[in-house]
Amino acid sequence: MRLPWLNAQAEALGSALDSERLGHAPLIHGPSGLGKIELARWLVARILCLDQEGRAPCGACRSCTLLEAATHPDLFTAGIPEEKQQIPVDVVRDLCRGLQLTPSVGRRRVGWIEPAEAMNRNAANALLKTLEEPAPGTWLVLVSHHPERLPATIRSRCQKISVHPPSAEVAMAWLSAQLPDSAQEQLALALAAAGGAPVRALELLRDDDGLAFGLEIRQALLELAHARPVAAAIAEEWAAHPARSWGWIAHWVHQWMGQAMKAPGPAAPGSLPMPVKPEVLARMWQQALEGRQLAESPIRADLLLGKWLLEWSASFPAER
Numbered sequence: 060m061r062l063p064w065l066n067a068q069a070e071a072l073g074s075a076l077d078s079e080r081l082g083h084a085p086l087i088h089g090p091s092g093l094g095k096i097e098l099a100r101w102l103v104a105r106i107l108c109l110d111q112e113g114r115a116p117c118g119a120c121r122s123c124t125l126l127e128a129a130t131h132p133d134l135f136t137a138g139i140p141e142e143k144q145q146i147p148v149d150v151v152r153d154l155c156r157g158l159q160l161t162p163s164v165g166r167r168r169v170g171w172i173e174p175a176e177a178m179n180r181n182a183a184n185a186l187l188k189t190l191e192e193p194a195p196g197t198w199l200v201l202v203s204h205h206p207e208r209l210p211a212t213i214r215s216r217c218q219k220i221s222v223h224p225p226s227a228e229v230a231m232a233w234l235s236a237q238l239p240d241s242a243q244e245q246l247a248l249a250l251a252a253a254g255g256a257p258v259r260a261l262e263l264l265r266d267d268d269g270l271a272f273g274l275e276i277r278q279a280l281l282e283l284a285h286a287r288p289v290a291a292a293i294a295e296e297w298a299a300h301p302a303r304s305w306g307w308i309a310h311w312v313h314q315w316m317g318q319a320m321k322a323p324g325p326a327a328p329g330s331l332p333m334p335v336k337p338e339v340l341a342r343m344w345q346q347a348l349e350g351r352q353l354a355e356s357p358i359r360a361d362l363l364l365g366k367w368l369l370e371w372s373a374s375f376p377a378e379r
């Protein structure tokens with residue numbers, strides 16, 4: 060594995076497969092930016108690799124070569140089609156039909172669904188029969204960033220594999236190896252902004268504006284919370300990138316929620332004025348998540364952001 064913190068999990072999945080303890084529908088879930096897709100790809104390659112003695116996909120057999128070229132005839136994938144928001148039913152039906160065919164390379168077939176929570180209701184229903192009565196030698200690999208949005212009928216039939224953030228040491232060592240020229244403080248800041256998810260942190264560090272934009276948002280939210288003035292046009296400016304802005308807003312509010320739930324102590328620099336009720340933060344966070352979902356809709360992002368910011372600044376006790 061290219062991502063060291065997933066090694067142990069990959070190995071465990073491999074031995075479960077070898078000893079026939081791997082459920083036919085593993086559901087790999089966890090926050091974004093941890094490498095879930097990489098782990099799922101590894102598992103698919105491990106299932107399909109023709110060298111079944113190896114502890115990792117051999118990378119050289121016909122199956123591995125076809126996977127590398129994305130032309131494996133026994134791998135059936137379902138994802139969100141371009142210009143759609145969901146995985147529609149016909150995509151899942153095609154996948155289920157494919158899994159009924161005789162495998163042409165080895166003796167196994169795999170269905171891949173990512174992001175699984177994007178299946179609409181009909182698509183999820185169409186999958187149920189395959190989940191209930193899998194053909195022998197068939198696996199369904201599901202990847203979900205939000206498993207709570209999956210219907211319970213689907214979730215209960217899957218073997219849940221949860222991916223967790225690595226320790227800060229492991230994450231920092233990996234980030235330093237990817238970006239040997241970056242300062243440790245930058246790496247640590249990106250890792251914190253990414254909620255400990257190293258792959259997401261790397262994306263932020265590679266995007267020149269990503270981290271700076273996020274920090275600008277954090278600063279403005281703090282100024283407002285301390286009743287200090289910020290540029291009136293800020294909502295308009297953020298509305299130019301609504302999905303990214305709401306994402307950062309949700310991120311920082313979530314981080315402050317964690318702090319507000321801990322025992323009150325002296326306020327650290329860059330913290331909110333106290334006391335602030337965790338339930339107020341939870342509500343603001345929820346609204347930010349909703350804002351992000353509406354980012355693609357025709358609702359004017361600047362109005363929505365402006366309304367949120369007003370409520371935000373009204374949520375804090377006046378400072379004496």
Ligand SMILES: [Zn+2]
Binds near residue numbers: 107108117
């Ligand atoms: Zn192979």
